Amino acid sequence: MKRDPLLWAALAAVLVVLASAEYELAVACGFGTYVAAGVPAALDVYALAALRARRDVLAVVLTLIAVNAASHLVEVGLLPVSVPLVVAVSAVAPLVLWRVHRLSEVRPAAPEVTEPVTVERVEDDQPEPVALVARPLPEVVPASARMLPVVARPEPVEVATSVPAETGRQVVTEVVTLTPAELRRKASKLHREAVRSTNRPVTIKTLQDELSLSRREATELRREIVGDRS
Structure with a gap:
């Protein structure tokens, strides 16, 4: 009360x-x-x-x-x-x-009546997520790899007939892995061409320019090639 x-x-x-x-x-x-x-x-x-x-x-x-x-x-x-x-x-x-x-007398408390909860399932039309598979990483470029210039082909350009057009060459630098055996093979080829054209062994400068080598590397490679040939 x-x-x-x-x-x-x-x-x-x-x-x-x-x-x-x-x-x-x-x-x-x-x-x-x-x-x-x-x-x-x-x-x-x-x-x-x-x-x-x-x-x-x-x-x-x-x-x-x-x-x-x-x-x-x-x-x-x-x-x-x-x-x-x-x-x-x-x-x-x-x-x-x-x-x-x-x-x-104390009356027992009436139990609470809870309404049933209805859960509606919504159909989702979206596709299930696709599991991504990790691709293996490429191998580390070996120390003997050299970067050689690669000339890409120019794309065709439509040009009016009355106006002359010039298509420039696009130079793309790409890492090309050359093994010591491939370097020796390319150097031997350059040596043969030099002997055939000039009757003289290949020069260090030619090896530097064609194979992108330092002077020390070109000198050692020339010594191996010319020494083997002699």
Whole structure:
């Protein structure tokens, strides 16, 4: 119950007013002076228990109305004290005991009802991802690799007949791996051509230019080629 002073004051006033009528009805039905006070006390306890439990509130209100009305009717002589009235007033105490006991019981909490969750599956038309396979890395270029100029073919260009056009040559540098055996073979070929054309061995300068070698490398290669030939 809320801790409101006005609410408690109103409740106390109502119970006092009702207790007076309930006491007079119990005395009229044959209860003793002290025992009759138990009837309003029992009804007051029942009313407080119902308000606290928030159950049987309507039944308590109807009971209090009936007892209060019957008391005033007996007091003014409009309702005679009969057997049914005495039985009804006598049953107040046992009925209050039963209801207060029921109200004191703690009701189990109702289980929460959860609605089933429906999951819709959306069909995806996208293809499944393709696993990428790592390609093996190329081998490391050996120390004997040399870079030789490679001349790329010019792409055809449409030119008007009245205007002469010149197509330039595009030089692309590409790494070409030459093994020592290939270097010796190319150097031997250059040596043979030099001997055939000039009747002299190949020069160091020719080896440098044709095979992109340093002077020291060209000198050692010429020494091997010319020495083998001699």
